[in-house]
Amino acid sequence: AQSVTQLDSQVPVFEEAPVELRCNYSSSVSVYLFWYVQYPNQGLQLLLKYLSGSTLVESINGFEAEFNKSQTSFHLRKPSVHISDTAEYFCAVSVPLRSNYKLTFGKGTLLTVNP
Amino acid sequence: DTGVSQDPRHKITKRGQNVTFRCDPISEHNRLYWYRQTLGQGPEFLTYFQNEAQLEKSRLLSDRFSAERPKGSFSTLEIQRTEQGDSAMYLCASSGQTSGLYNEQFFGPGTRLTVL
Numbered sequence: 001a002q003s004v005t006q007l008d009s010q011v012p013v014f015e016e017a018p019v020e021l022r023c024n025y026s027s028s029v030s031v032y033l034f035w036y037v038q039y040p041n042q043g044l045q046l047l048l049k050y051l052s053g054s055t056l057v058e059s060i061n062g063f064e065a066e067f068n069k070s071q072t073s074f075h076l077r078k079p080s081v082h083i084s085d086t087a088e089y090f091c092a093v094s095v096p097l098r099s100n101y102k103l104t105f106g107k108g109t110l111l112t113v114n115p
Numbered sequence: 116d117t118g119v120s121q122d123p124r125h126k127i128t129k130r131g132q133n134v135t136f137r138c139d140p141i142s143e144h145n146r147l148y149w150y151r152q153t154l155g156q157g158p159e160f161l162t163y164f165q166n167e168a169q170l171e172k173s174r175l176l177s178d179r180f181s182a183e184r185p186k187g188s189f190s191t192l193e194i195q196r197t198e199q200g201d202s203a204m205y206l207c208a209s210s211g212q213t214s215g216l217y218n219e220q221f222f223g224p225g226t227r228l229t230v231l
């Protein structure tokens with residue numbers, strides 16, 4: 001079975017500061033990795049994903065995550081955050097070649113960006 | 116494309132009552148998932164449909180829970196004899212079937228259930 005650990009339940013930062021949200025996973029097989037974002041009163045949205053290839057993946061709004069196989073990590077980073085980035089962020093894994101592609105999520109990290 | 120919709124958005128019920136939630140996936144999507152999210156936790160997988168066939172059920176889905184997807188379109192999740200522990204956000208997601216590596220799951224806004 002797979003599991004995901006998000007080490008920080010809450011991360012408060014000031015606007016324009018850099019941020020890193022940590023994610024570690026456990027799996028005996030290769031996995032796909034995801035970051036989802038949930039804004040208040042909205043559904044989960046896919047932020048970025050790692051399936052294969054380059055270990056550094058980027059989103060359209062300035063977030064990036066790097067897959068590190070040796071450390072089984074997929075940390076999310078942004079060099080300069082905005083107030084609008086305030087949301088809950090979930091790291092998730094899925095096992096490729098399993099037909100259901102169900103997602104296993106971490107507990108989430110609440111990112112609060114203060115002015 | 117209006118996305119995945121769920122109805123109702125909120126449901127308050129008394130312990131012991133039955134409740135039913137509906138999920139309308141994106142129209143061309145053949146895969147549909149139900150997840151449950153309790154306070155302070157990430158979403159947890161409950162069940163998965165491919166077209167009208169329910170192909171996997173989590174051990175979280177007790178006998179009081181039943182899900183259907185008639186005709187492979189919308190889906191319903193029914194909880195019988197609700198308990199306070201059933202209080203959670205119930206999320207629905209759908210995805211299409213392509214030849215790519217992965218088919219993104221699109222999530223609905225969820226139904227928040229409160230059992231008194």
